[in-house]
Amino acid sequence: MTTAPLIEQIADRVERLLVRHEELQRTNALLQQQVQALTHERDSLKSRLLAARARVDALIDRLPGNGPAGPSTPTSETRP
Template identity: 55%
Template sequence: MAKLEDLAERVDRLVLRHQELKRTSALIEQQLAAVTAERDSLRSRLAAARGRIDALLERLPAEPAAAPAREPEAGA
């Protein structure tokens, strides 16, 4: 009978462990969903920022031909 009782205790421990793992898994899935949503939001914001920067760059005048650098004046 001791073997049967040992087996029953082991099954009980395994059931408890299984329940713990299910709860942990559910929490991790929630965290993953939150992090994924945050990542998607950040990607969207980054794309919008890039679009605004590109629009600003297009508004800048074209660069003139490379002009020689001015030498600092003596005594200044």
């Protein structure tokens, strides 16, 4: 009969598909962990960037002539 080999072929394919499905599930879980780690790293880097930017802005404000207490830039009306 040809039905027995056909059933065996189908069973073999189903087994291979199940193995492949398990492999893909493991791969997906690893990728999700990587995405979570990278998202955390990105958020940390963004936070550090904002803090550094605030420090740089504070330093710029302390430079002579850049703060509210610094001298204003002469305009064409005040120049001789």
